[in-house]
Amino acid sequence: MTHRMLWYIGGLLALLVVWPYSTGQGPLMDMRYGWSNVTCSTCKALVIALDISLQVESNMELVAEVAVKVCKTLHLEEEGVCQQVVELFKHEMITAWVMSVLRPSEVCGLLLGRDCGHWDIGSEWNITLPPVPKPPAHPPVPPQPGSPVSRVLFLTDIHWDHSYSPGSPATCKEPLCCRNHSTSSSHNPSGYWGEYSTCDLPLHTIESLLQHVSTNGPFERVYWTGDIPAHNVWEQTRSQQLGALTIITGLIKKYLGPVPVYPAVGNHESAPVNSFPPPSVYGNLSSGWLYHAMAQEWQGWLPHPALETLRTAGFYTTRIAPGLRLVSLNMNFCAIENFWLLINYTDPAGQLQWLVGVLQDAENNHEKVHIIGHIPPGLCLKSWSWNYYRIVSRYEGTIAAQFFGHTHLDEFEIFYDEETLSRPLSVAFIAPSVTTFINLNPGFRVYLVDGEYPESSHVVLDHETYILNLTEANKKPQEKPQWILLYSALRTYGMKSAYPSDWEDLVQRFLRDDQLFQTFWYLYHKGHVGEVCQESCKTGVICALRTGRSSDLRLCKDLDVYGKPAQKRKSLC
Known part of the structure; x- marks a missing residue:
């Protein structure tokens, strides 16, 4: 050369x-x-x-x-x-x-650019659906007054930084700051409990969160959707990632005890980050080192069949209550940043085809399904995202709820019927992160779900978001910090219920009522925001809330983005 x-x-x-x-x-x-x-x-x-x-x-x-x-x-x-x-x-x-x-x-x-060629790998593949007619769609029926309600704790994007050091530079030359070897670029020391900057969390803040939730239950179960290690991706090793997995899993077991926990794999668990080859890649390059360690750590939470598919490709399903099944997806097989998809982008590991089989069995057995995963479907590779959207549309009567993380922000994605794109049929809830990265308060989510009784819908009835206000907590670093309720969705937004049509109605109200949208924008950042979202910012955010599938602007025709590149959400992950 x-x-x-x-x-x-x-x-x-x-x-x-x-x-x-x-x-x-x-x-x-x-x-x-x-x-x-x-x-x-x-x-x-x-x-x-x-x-x-x-x-x-x-x-x-x-x-x-x-x-x-x-x-x-x-x-x-x-x-x-x-x-x-x-x-x-x-x-x-x-x-x-x-x-x-x-x-x-x-x-x-x-x-x-497109003048030189077309970059859109995997745009032509399609998943196969069974030749079973879709059951008639019925609007959700509110539960009877006094019906049981399940409280589900949701944790995502913990991002523990073992090198976090209170008093270290909060602004630095490296991609991650507040560390004991950060190169200072200004005099701005980091706080004891965390910092509003490009910083992750110290272990004592994570332990404080778990101590808080351990005394504020009861919780029916925990959904935990990954991203355990910090953002120091340039220096991580496999042994360090496994150490973080062991320590954080151990703390969750310590503080939550017998509460069942259902995890999902995040994109930061691997070393290097985002490296998740399909199962056809064997040997030292495979993700077996990670999946086997997860199966070992989580064997007290998951039954043997779930552990088997977890070891193979990082996804699983299990029955978690009478009439309710959980599916945990490995969303790294849809991630744009996963460079291994360059060798196989057509349903890697056969995960979506497997999902269809699970959902069809659930439909046949009159079960409802909760889907959890790390990366929201609207941020996936286009072909994967559109196929997933098609699956959700087909099994709308079976999928009771979807839960994701990854963006670190408090948002959602609405799914509509494929025929007309006018009837909202499902919502992917995207919960805010535990970590502060970037410029956020630490936080967690509790979902209130139709409880365990015959004919329960198992749908989300409301959700609550809790935060640690760092401004207040860091004033008294030696005192026990106070985790507080930031908001309840139904009370804050004046919603009658939390069905898909209610979230569609909320988005319509955002367009008419800018004060309401700015309230959402404040909560979107977990109560710490330094700028007002107006004009193109607001348009891009609302378009993203409507769009549960990647690169589809048809639901934004009444906004200014139709025919233009979609404004991307913040990339914090």
Whole structure:
């Protein structure tokens, strides 16, 4: 390879590896990175050269070395971060690239825009539904007064930082601050219980949360949707990830005791982050090291059949109450950031086809189903997201509720009937994070669900969000912090119930009543927000609330975004 070709190929690797995990601003191919001078034909030639050159082990090392140099030269991150993140990612990412089915036009479409090629992997595959007619859809019936109500504790995005150090720089040059070795960029010390910055949480704050909920039950069960480790993704190892898994699982068992816990796999559990190959990848590159450890830690919570599929591919189902079944999905098989999907993006691990089978069995047995997962469906790869939407539409009478996390924010996604896109039929609830990352209060969610009795709908009746106000807590660091109720959905928004039609009505009221929307915007950030959301911001947020499937703006026709690129939600994960 020529020096110039090596530089461009190394630069490509640097951008693909470093940029998604950097706190830098701007689009992937910002012109300042020098790609404005690369023509479409040159880009395709470089991709072909990359495919050929990476077949040789020595070339892998050369490309990785140049990637580090490019990262440092273009100031994509601090020098130490550049070195560590490329070293951590190079083997798995390069292997996935070599094994991938990508064509040069797809890669260059991503890098240079649609004029050079079309990047939308997996857009044409479709899931197979059984030839069983869909039962007639019936509007939900409110439970009789006095019917049992289940309280379900929901934890997501804990992000424990074992290096969090009170008094350390809250603003720094690295992607994650408030750490005992953060490089200060201003005099702004971090608080004892956490900080409004690019910081995760110390263990004593997480333990305080668990102490609080242990005395404020009872809870019927716990849904826990992943992301245990911190955001120091450039320096994590497998042993560190497993250590975090063991410690946080142990604390949940300590404080919640016999309450059944149902976990889901987050995207930060792996090392490197977002690395979740399909089960067809064997050996040291597979995710077996993680799934087997999870099965070991969670065996007291899950029955043997659930542990078996967990060990294989990170998802499972189990009956959790009379007439109620839980499905825990591995949403990393739909994640845009999971580079292993380059080798198999058509229903990786057969998870969606498996889900159809589970739902059909539940329909046949008159069971209701709760679905939990980490990444919300609307943020998934388009093809996966649309297939999932189709499944939810088909089994609307069986799926009682959907619960996700990942965004760290308090939001939801409405699902509509596929025929007319006018009748709301399901809601994906997206709960706020435990962590403060970025500029948030710590928090957790409690769902009030139609309880356990014959013919229960098992639908969500209301939800409550609790926070730790860091401004107040950090004033008295030696005192026990007070976790407080931030709001109840029905009381705060004046909703009669929490059915899909009620959330659709709420979105319509957001459009008419800006004060109500600004209340939502405040709660969206767990009670700590520094800016008002107006005009294009408000339009983008409302569009996202309506859109349970990726890259679909048809439900935003009455907004200004129709025919334009959708405004993305904040990427905090």
